[in-house]
Amino acid sequence: MKTWNLRIRKEDKTIFDRIKYGEKTIETRPLNAPDAKKDYSQISAGDKLNFSCDGERLEKPVCGVRIYRDFEKYLQKEDLENILGKGMTKEEARKIHYGFPGCKKRLESYGIIAIDMQ
Numbered sequence: 001m002k003t004w005n006l007r008i009r010k011e012d013k014t015i016f017d018r019i020k021y022g023e024k025t026i027e028t029r030p031l032n033a034p035d036a037k038k039d040y041s042q043i044s045a046g047d048k049l050n051f052s053c054d055g056e057r058l059e060k061p062v063c064g065v066r067i068y069r070d071f072e073k074y075l076q077k078e079d080l081e082n083i084l085g086k087g088m089t090k091e092e093a094r095k096i097h098y099g100f101p102g103c104k105k106r107l108e109s110y111g112i113i114a115i116d117m118q
Contacts, residue, residue: 001046004038008053016053018085019060025117026083027060028074030103031067031110040113041067049117060117069111071097078114 006027008016018024027049029040043049047062068074071094080088084096097112098104 001048002042002044003048003050004040004043005050005052008051010054013053016051016056016058019051019117020056020058024082026079027115027117028078028083028097028112029115030097030100030106030112032106033110043113043115049115063116063118065116066114067111068114071107071112074112074114083114 006029015024019027031041032039034041043062043065045062045064049060049062051058051060066078068077075090075093080090080093084093097107
């Protein structure tokens with residue numbers, strides 16, 4: 001079992017709050033190159049996620065993970081409303097994910113991990 005420290009930017013506090021109140025039970029992270037400092041593809045069931053945002057902390061256990069090497073398959077298969085909010089379309093989800101600094105290249109090159117949390 002490993003603990004992963006995941007930061008959420010202050011401007012994304014609503015994401016942290018949705019996790020805190022149980023409205024968001026799937027966290028996603030773009031994958032990195034295999035030799036990167038943080039290799040999110042190593043997250044597995046039984047691990048813990050420690051979220052921090054604007055001075056608040058929250059711990060969630062990992063129940064399961066799915067890795068998508070193809071970002072478009074992720075958009076087709078995952079519950080985007082759970083991950084990003086009600087009424088989310090694939091086009092809106094793509095725009096949000098690509099909007100995070102450096103994410104578009106990582107998503108296209110390495111894919112994304114969907115992490116189920118309790």
